Amino acid sequence: xxxxxxxxxxxxxxxxxxxxxxxxxxxxxxxxxxxxxxxxxxxxxxxxxxxxxxxxxxxxxxxxxxxxxxxxxxxxxxxxxxxxxxxxxxxxxxxxx
Numbered sequence: 001x002x003x004x005x006x007x008x009x010x011x012x013x014x015x016x017x018x019x020x021x022x023x024x025x026x027x028x029x030x031x032x033x034x035x036x037x038x039x040x041x042x043x044x045x046x047x048x049x050x051x052x053x054x055x056x057x058x059x060x061x062x063x064x065x066x067x068x069x070x071x072x073x074x075x076x077x078x079x080x081x082x083x084x085x086x087x088x089x090x091x092x093x094x095x096x097x
Contacts, residue, residue: 004036007075009068011040011082013060015089023090024055030081036072 013019019027031038031049038049042064047054049068060066066086070079 004071005073005075007068007070007079009079009083011066011068011086013062013064013066014086015091016062018061018064019055019058021052021056023085024052026085026090027055027082028052030078030085034070034072034075034078036070036075038071038078039069041067041069 015023027040027049028051040047040049040055040058042058042060045058047058049055058064058066068079068082070076070082
C-alpha cells in the first residue's frame with residue numbers, strides 16, 4: 001500500500017445562511033473533480049464532500065468550524081480552492097450580461 005498524501009485545512013463558515021443547498025452544491029462540484037477522498041467534518045459528524053446530501057447533514061451554520069481532509073496527489077490545490085470558497089462566503093462574481 002502506498003503512502004497517501006493528506007492535506008488538512010480548518011474552514012469557517014462566514015456566510016449568514018450557513019451551508020445551505022447552493023454552497024453545498026458548490027463544494028460537491030469542486031470535490032468531485034478530485035480523484036481522491038474529500039471529507040468535511042464538524043465535530044464528530046463526517047461527510048463525503050462529493051455528496052450534496054451528506055454535506056447537508058453537517059448542519060453548518062454561520063461561524064461553524066469545519067475540518068477539511070483531502071487525500072491524494074494535488075490535494076493541496078483542492079484544499080486551496082475550498083478555502084477560497086469558504087472565505088468568500090461562496091460568492092461567485094459573474095460577468096455582466
